[in-house]
Amino acid sequence: MENYTVDEYALCTRFKSKRRKERLVKEDFEKHLIQLRKREKELWKKRKDLPLIPLENPYQKGWQRCFVLREDVVRSSEAEFYRTLLEKINTWQFSSEKSFKRKKKRKRKHVYVEKLQTVKEFSEWEWKSPKLELTEKEKVHFYKRERWCSNFKRDKIHYVFNEPWRYILRVSPYMITHTKMVDSDLESEIQLLENYIVNLDLRNKINRLIHGSSLKWSYYEKENPKETSPIKNKSLNTLYQQYLDEMI
Structure with missing residues (x-):
C-alpha cells in the first residue's frame, strides 16, 4: 500500500x-x-x-449672485431667446459677504479682491456631446478659444459666449426655506x-x-x-x- x-x-x-x-x-x-x-x-x-420639509421660519444664510437680463435687452424683440439661453448658461455664487470679495495675498499682504464670475463655458468634450442642450441658433453666439490649462500643461479649447454684456450680475439674499428630513x-x-x-x-x-x-x-x-x-x-x-x- x-x-x-x-x-x-x-x-x-x-x-x-x-x-x-x-x-x-x-x-x-x-x-x-x-x-x-x-x-x-x-x-x-x-x-x-x-424629502424636503418646509421651515416654519425661513432664515437668511449669506448672499447669492447670478446673472439676469439687462433692462434694454428685456425690452428688445429677442428677449425671450436670450432668457431661454440664460437658463442654460447661468451660474451662481454664494458668499457670506454681500461684497463677494475673497482674500488674496499680494506683495506679502492680504488684500480683498472681487470674485470673478462669468456665464458657463463649454469644454470641447461638452460641445461635441449629444447631451448638449444648446440649439444650432444658440451655438452661433459662441466662439472657440484656447486657454492654457495648468493641470494638463497644455492649451485646451473652450467655447465662450460672445455677448456677455447682455447679462448683468444681481445679488440677492440666500434664504433657507426647506430642510432635509x-x-x-x-x-x-x-x-x-x-x-x-x-x-x-x-x-x-x-x-x-x-x-x-x-x-x-x-x-x-x-x-x-x-x-x-x-x-x-x-x-x-x-x-x-x-x-x-x-x-x-
Missing part, C-alpha cells in the same frame, strides 16, 4: 485541502466586504431620497455600519476590491479610534487571521 500525503489524499476524496480552505475563507471574507459596500450605498441613496433609524444604521468599517480598518480593503486601488479620499480619512490605544489596536491582518482560524 502506497503512502500518500495529506494534500494528495484530499485530491482523491471529498475533503478540501488546507490551501483550498484558506482560499474559500478569503473569498468569503471578500464577498462579505463587497456586501458591506452595497449596503452602504443603499443606505446613502435612501438618505439622499428623503432626518430618519433616526436610518442614521443609526449608517453610523453603525461606518463604525464597523472604521474600527476594523476595512475601508482601503473595500476600495481595492471595488475600484482596484485604495482611493484614500479625504471623506474617508478619519482617525481610527483603536489607533489611540496600542492595547486595543489590531491590524487587518490580525483580524483576518483570527477569522481564518475560526473558519478552518
Whole structure:
C-alpha cells in the first residue's frame, strides 16, 4: 500500500485541502466586504431620497449672485431667446459677504479682491456631446478659444459666449426655506455600519476590491479610534487571521 500525503489524499476524496480552505475563507471574507459596500450605498441613496420639509421660519444664510437680463435687452424683440439661453448658461455664487470679495495675498499682504464670475463655458468634450442642450441658433453666439490649462500643461479649447454684456450680475439674499428630513433609524444604521468599517480598518480593503486601488479620499480619512490605544489596536491582518482560524 502506497503512502500518500495529506494534500494528495484530499485530491482523491471529498475533503478540501488546507490551501483550498484558506482560499474559500478569503473569498468569503471578500464577498462579505463587497456586501458591506452595497449596503452602504443603499443606505446613502435612501438618505439622499428623503424629502424636503418646509421651515416654519425661513432664515437668511449669506448672499447669492447670478446673472439676469439687462433692462434694454428685456425690452428688445429677442428677449425671450436670450432668457431661454440664460437658463442654460447661468451660474451662481454664494458668499457670506454681500461684497463677494475673497482674500488674496499680494506683495506679502492680504488684500480683498472681487470674485470673478462669468456665464458657463463649454469644454470641447461638452460641445461635441449629444447631451448638449444648446440649439444650432444658440451655438452661433459662441466662439472657440484656447486657454492654457495648468493641470494638463497644455492649451485646451473652450467655447465662450460672445455677448456677455447682455447679462448683468444681481445679488440677492440666500434664504433657507426647506430642510432635509432626518430618519433616526436610518442614521443609526449608517453610523453603525461606518463604525464597523472604521474600527476594523476595512475601508482601503473595500476600495481595492471595488475600484482596484485604495482611493484614500479625504471623506474617508478619519482617525481610527483603536489607533489611540496600542492595547486595543489590531491590524487587518490580525483580524483576518483570527477569522481564518475560526473558519478552518
